[in-house]
Amino acid sequence: MEPFFEKFYDKYHNDLYQYVFYMVKNRHVTEDLVQDIYIKVLRSYENFDGKSTEKTWLFSIARHVTIDYFRKQGRTRKRFMEFFNWNDNEEILRDKESLPEELMEKNEQSRRIYHGLDQCTTDQKNVIILRFIQGMSIHETAETLGFSESKVKTTQHRGLKVLKRVLEKEGEVVE
Amino acid sequence: MSKSDKKIEQILSDLPPIKDSVSKNEHFRKIQIKMEGSSTKRVAWLLPGAFSFAGLMILSLLLPTSLDEVNEAPLYEKPSSESAPFEKKETFGSSSVERLPALEHEDSDPALISSSRETYVYRAVPDTSARYIIPLSLPLSESTEEEIIGKFSSFEAGLGKDMLEKAEISIDEENREAIIIFPDEFEGGGTESSYSTIESIRWTLAPYKVNSIRIKNESGEGIPFHPGGEIDSIDPIKEGEYAFQLYNGSSRNFLIPFASEANGGFENVLSEMKKIQPTEQTHPAIFKGLRFLSVEEMGKTIALEFDIEGSADREELNTSVEAILVTARQFGFDSVKFEHEKLLMLGSYDISSELDVPEYMNPVKGLE
Numbered sequence: 001m002e003p004f005f006e007k008f009y010d011k012y013h014n015d016l017y018q019y020v021f022y023m024v025k026n027r028h029v030t031e032d033l034v035q036d037i038y039i040k041v042l043r044s045y046e047n048f049d050g051k052s053t054e055k056t057w058l059f060s061i062a063r064h065v066t067i068d069y070f071r072k073q074g075r076t077r078k079r080f081m082e083f084f085n086w087n088d089n090e091e092i093l094r095d096k097e098s099l100p101e102e103l104m105e106k107n108e109q110s111r112r113i114y115h116g117l118d119q120c121t122t123d124q125k126n127v128i129i130l131r132f133i134q135g136m137s138i139h140e141t142a143e144t145l146g147f148s149e150s151k152v153k154t155t156q157h158r159g160l161k162v163l164k165r166v167l168e169k170e171g172e173v174v175e
Numbered sequence: 176m177s178k179s180d181k182k183i184e185q186i187l188s189d190l191p192p193i194k195d196s197v198s199k200n201e202h203f204r205k206i207q208i209k210m211e212g213s214s215t216k217r218v219a220w221l222l223p224g225a226f227s228f229a230g231l232m233i234l235s236l237l238l239p240t241s242l243d244e245v246n247e248a249p250l251y252e253k254p255s256s257e258s259a260p261f262e263k264k265e266t267f268g269s270s271s272v273e274r275l276p277a278l279e280h281e282d283s284d285p286a287l288i289s290s291s292r293e294t295y296v297y298r299a300v301p302d303t304s305a306r307y308i309i310p311l312s313l314p315l316s317e318s319t320e321e322e323i324i325g326k327f328s329s330f331e332a333g334l335g336k337d338m339l340e341k342a343e344i345s346i347d348e349e350n351r352e353a354i355i356i357f358p359d360e361f362e363g364g365g366t367e368s369s370y371s372t373i374e375s376i377r378w379t380l381a382p383y384k385v386n387s388i389r390i391k392n393e394s395g396e397g398i399p400f401h402p403g404g405e406i407d408s409i410d411p412i413k414e415g416e417y418a419f420q421l422y423n424g425s426s427r428n429f430l431i432p433f434a435s436e437a438n439g440g441f442e443n444v445l446s447e448m449k450k451i452q453p454t455e456q457t458h459p460a461i462f463k464g465l466r467f468l469s470v471e472e473m474g475k476t477i478a479l480e481f482d483i484e485g486s487a488d489r490e491e492l493n494t495s496v497e498a499i500l501v502t503a504r505q506f507g508f509d510s511v512k513f514e515h516e517k518l519l520m521l522g523s524y525d526i527s528s529e530l531d532v533p534e535y536m537n538p539v540k541g542l543e
Binding site: 002005006009013014017018021022027030031034035036038039042070100102103105106109110113114118119121122123124128132133135147151155157158160162163164165167169 | 179180183184186187188189190191192193194195196197199202203205206209210471473474476478512514516517527528529
């Protein structure tokens with residue numbers, strides 16, 4: 001096995017897999033995208049200039065690969081004939097997304113937040129996942145996403161607001 | 176930071192790690208296959224790719240009718256109701272809703288923007304009054320560009336004279352330059368004809384994002400236009416130059432450009448789109464009860480938090496969404512995220528995720 005791949009895999013695979021999974025929420029797609037990310041890393045490592053850390057460089061590649069995936073998905077977007085109302089159709093919509101078994105054991109709030117991530121914009125989702133699921137600092141998140149630190153803070157604030165609204169729609173008081 | 180933010184952060188950080196069921200060896204094996212596959216595919220792709228690139232490099236649209244007719248033909252010509260390919264329908268109470276017949280059977284296709292499922296050749300023609308330019312997308316389906324352009328009749332579409340009928344249009348994609356060649360006898364004509372020709376060229380070429388447009392006759396000379404005199408180049412459409420309104424002076428609705436004077440961000444562009452002065456043939460494309468609570472530019476995505484005051488029919492909301500998407504593209508955005516406290520749909524659009532901006536607008540069906 002390529003020692004270079006082995007090094008990257010051992011060092012970052014778990015974090016990389018979590019990031020991509022929480023972005024796309026599908027195991028098969030995650031596996032596919034993670035492999036695509038490694039391919040890009042293998043092909044472009046010689047261009048890595050060391051200006052950012054290896055990890056933020058890897059995650060910025062991961063971000064581009066997932067955005068490309070969303071773009072392709074967006075092109076096949078569906079149109080529906082009628083208005084949907086969140087309150088009326090929430091259960092139908094939830095049923096369409098399979099919940100990973102790891103989350104089955106978690107409480108209802110965690111499941112709602114998991115579903116609620118899809119109400120965020122891609123940028124908000126990126127920031128929320130990197131900051132709170134990956135535990136990156138504001139600085140690392142900014143470097144990964146190519147944002148200013150103030151943009152990370154604003155996007156984070158807006159993303160949290162969306163998630164708060166998701167919980168409140170469930171009748172939960174979030175204090 | 177509020178207590179609620181802290182609580183949500185805590186829930187997020189407690190989300191469980193998801194187990195990867197694929198082993199390291201299996202990942203590596205698949206990566207190797209993909210890498211080998213992609214290098215093999217690249218070789219197989221080269222030949223058709225080279226042909227399609229060459230095809231795009233020179234997009235030549237040579238058409239038969241004499242341009243002398245332009246100055247003689249009546250500027251206003253209503254299509255007869257029998258020959259018009261489009262029909263007008265009254266639905267949703269008092270609202271007049273116009274749709275292409277094809278859309279009766281293809282509800283998944285947008286009415287005013289080009290669908291990502293199709294490939295198109297683009298054209299822009301004036302309306303019958305020669306006051307407005309209508310950018311159009313003509314779906315190629317199985318046909319060639321020449322075949323589709325040959326079948327297209329601007330008059331049957333309820334529009335004015337196609338000013339580029341006898342022009343040869345070449346696009347050098349590498350240098351992002353377009354060259355328009357008119358017959359030697361061609362003259363730009365009067366003010367209306369000159370305006371229609373120049374704007375038809377600009378909007379026909381807008382989807383190709385060229386940096387320069389050269390214009391000449393077969394002898395290589397510039398073209399006389401009124402009132403500016405002979406010209407040999409035209410400014411392409413620039414990013415942020417136009418927003419869109421609704422044109423309903425024909426047998427169907429179209430999105431048409433108007434020069435945007437808004438400064439200070441997309442919020443002001445939306446406001447301008449809502450306030451644009453209506454005329455007999457044009458109206459604001461955004462439903463007046465659609466209120467934007469916040470407009471945030473996030474990289475190449477524009478996030479619009481909105482609510483709706485009063486009631487709107489689905490077509491009005493679809494038109495609003497489509498006009499915003501087209502305008503967002505004109506301002507350099509890749510996608511629009513509509514955010515509402517409760518709604519997951521806006522008109523027929525699923526707004527639970529970002530909507531990609533379309534390639535172009537006003538698809539004309541029935542030519543395939």
